[in-house]
Structures are given as C-alpha cells and as structure tokens.
Amino acid sequence: MRKFRIRESIAVKKYIFMILLLSFLSACSLDKNAAELYKQETPLKLEIQTPDTFTAGERETIKATLTQDGKPAVHADFVHFEIWKLDGTVQYGMEEAVNEGSGVYSISKDFDKDGLYYVKVHAQQGDSLIMPQKQFIVGELSKSDMEFLQEGTGKQEAVQGHHH
Numbered sequence: 001m002r003k004f005r006i007r008e009s010i011a012v013k014k015y016i017f018m019i020l021l022l023s024f025l026s027a028c029s030l031d032k033n034a035a036e037l038y039k040q041e042t043p044l045k046l047e048i049q050t051p052d053t054f055t056a057g058e059r060e061t062i063k064a065t066l067t068q069d070g071k072p073a074v075h076a077d078f079v080h081f082e083i084w085k086l087d088g089t090v091q092y093g094m095e096e097a098v099n100e101g102s103g104v105y106s107i108s109k110d111f112d113k114d115g116l117y118y119v120k121v122h123a124q125q126g127d128s129l130i131m132p133q134k135q136f137i138v139g140e141l142s143k144s145d146m147e148f149l150q151e152g153t154g155k156q157e158a159v160q161g162h163h164h
Contacts, residue, residue, distance in 0.1 A: 044123060044128040045130075046067075054117075055111075056114050056138055057110070060108065060110075064106070072104075073103045074103055076099075076125045078124055081097055083120075085116070094122065097121075113138070116145040117136050119136065
C-alpha cells in the first residue's frame with residue numbers, strides 16, 4: 001500500500017507541475033500588437049522619367065523620382081544610373097545621380113547613336129534596395145531594334161549579358 005501512495009504522490013506532483021508550467025506559459029502569450037514592436041520597412045518606389053523624344057547628338061536628362069511611404073526619399077544612401085544600348089555598341093558605366101532635391105535624382109548624357117537604349121536606376125535607402133529599368137529610343141530604330149521590339153523583351157537580358 002505504501003508503494004502505491006509513493007507512486008500516487010509522484011504522479012500528483014507531476015500533474016501539479018504540469019498545471020503550473022502550462023499556467024506560466026499561457027501568461028507569456030503573444031501580445032496582440034507584437035507586430036508593431038518590430039521595425040516595419042516600407043518599400044522604396046521609383047519612377048523613371050525620360051524625355052518624350054531623344055535626338056542623337058543632343059544632351060538629354062533622365063530623372064528618377066524616389067519615394068518611400070508616399071513621401072520623397074530625400075536621404076537615399078545612393079542613386080546610380082546605368083545606361084546601355086541594346087546592341088552593346090554604347091555603354092555608360094554606373095554613375096552617381098545628381099540629387100536635385102525633393103526625392104528627384106537625374107543624369108544628363110549625350111547620345112551620339114540612334115537606337116534602342118535601356119536605363120537602370122540602382123537606389124537604396126536603409127534596408128530597401130530597388131533597381132527598376134526602362135527602355136527608350138534615341139532617334140531612329142535600326143531594323144534589328146525593330147525586330148527585337150516586335151519579338152518581345154525576352155532576348156534583351158541575353159544580349160545585355162553582364163548587367164544585374
């Protein structure tokens with residue numbers, strides 16, 4: 001009979017311990033506002049503005065408007081422009097943009113050759129990094145540029161090759 005009471009006593013102690021442990025753990029439940037305690041990063045947004053027409057041999061300005069949470073991103077860590085011609089005959093390395101204020105960044109270039117070009121803007125503010133890209137036409141398109149546009153943009157990455 002004594003053995004039975006010892007086992008019963010141990011079982012009761014385990015049972016009480018489990019109840020206390022569960023009570024303690026339930027007191028540590030998640031705060032309903034726990035998500036607000038963590039830093040919430042809002043993504044950067046960037047709109048690239050190009051002139052309606054580009055003329056070969058003339059200096060043209062391309063602008064990028066950078067916003068975050070609907071407000072101008074005036075403290076970007078960096079904004080760089082990268083420009084290249086589809087056929088690879090013209091390539092401007094990545095260049096730092098001019099900060100015009102109010103979240104507007106720009107670059108001015110002389111485009112000597114007609115054809116299909118691309119601009120990619122690399123922008124970072126805090127932990128948010130974006131690299132939108134836009135195509136534009138300078139002067140007249142060649143036959144191969146026209147064919148490329150008619151076939152779609154799938155081949156562009158292969159032609160461009162080393163850009164990120």
